[in-house]
Amino acid sequence: MSKPRLTYFAGRGFAEVTRLALNAAQIEYDDVYLRTREEFLQLITDGKLMFKQVPLLEIDGKNLIGSECVLRYVCNKGKLQGKSDDDQTKIEMLSMGAKDMLKGGFSGAKFQATPEKEEEMLQSAAKQCKDRYLPVFEKVLGESKSGFLVGDSLTMADFMFFDGLSYVNEIPEIKPLLDDFPNLKVYIKHFSKQPGLKEYLSSPRRHSPPGDELVRVVKIVLDW
Numbered sequence: 001m002s003k004p005r006l007t008y009f010a011g012r013g014f015a016e017v018t019r020l021a022l023n024a025a026q027i028e029y030d031d032v033y034l035r036t037r038e039e040f041l042q043l044i045t046d047g048k049l050m051f052k053q054v055p056l057l058e059i060d061g062k063n064l065i066g067s068e069c070v071l072r073y074v075c076n077k078g079k080l081q082g083k084s085d086d087d088q089t090k091i092e093m094l095s096m097g098a099k100d101m102l103k104g105g106f107s108g109a110k111f112q113a114t115p116e117k118e119e120e121m122l123q124s125a126a127k128q129c130k131d132r133y134l135p136v137f138e139k140v141l142g143e144s145k146s147g148f149l150v151g152d153s154l155t156m157a158d159f160m161f162f163d164g165l166s167y168v169n170e171i172p173e174i175k176p177l178l179d180d181f182p183n184l185k186v187y188i189k190h191f192s193k194q195p196g197l198k199e200y201l202s203s204p205r206r207h208s209p210p211g212d213e214l215v216r217v218v219k220i221v222l223d224w
């Protein structure tokens with residue numbers, strides 16, 4: 001069987017949760033980075049992008065799209081799921097919260113038209129995070145015996161939450177927020193030393209939060 005191929009930009013964005021899950025499942029894959037408009041249009045011509053959007057994961061003879069659907073597929077394949085219906089429901093709820101937390105703007109801020117708008121978006125995301133999302137995850141982790149969000153092993157909820165939390169941890173002006181959430185600091189360390197993830201997170205394949213170069217390439221590829 002050929003190696004899975006994950007096509008996206010050379011940045012975290014919508015692909016990062018799948019990269020985290022593939023690495024945790026220790027599934028070898030190739031990252032294919034889009035750099036030109038032509039490469040993107042070719043994928044559409046080839047019928048690989050159902051809704052003309054990336055990321056695309058080519059795996060098991062399928063063209064999978066939709067970041068959450070792709071993540072679910074990889075979690076199922078890697079047995080990174082809940083062990084009961086109750087656990088699966090918790091996973092879904094926490095994943096939704098983690099997704100909304102990220103939607104607040106940590107990854108989108110860099111794509112704003114002016115530095116003022118970028119700063120405004122970052123600050124608003126930080127406030128939402130502090131008031132609504134981080135206290136919930138802090139409490140859940142305080143009650144967890146395994147150090148994971150649900151049950152005794154990694155699940156989709158962990159990949160989605162860690163993705164959002166990484167921005168908080170890596171954007172210097174937002175990072176002090178974590179001082180009020182000791183369990184989250186422990187969680188970052190615990191998650192980061194899991195097999196497969198430890199190697200990935202310290203490798204050059206793990207991208208930084210978006211910078212000017214990523215914004216430039218995305219604008220070219222998507223013709224913004």
Ligand SMILES: N[C@@H](CCC(=O)N[C@@H](CS)C(=O)NCC(=O)O)C(=O)O
Pocket residue numbers: 013014052053054055065066067068222
């Ligand atoms: N719901 C999709 C959204 C993906 C998405 O918006 N991808 C952007 C790149 S980050 C894209 O391909 N945009 C092209 C377009 O909408 O024309 C997912 O979760 O994967």
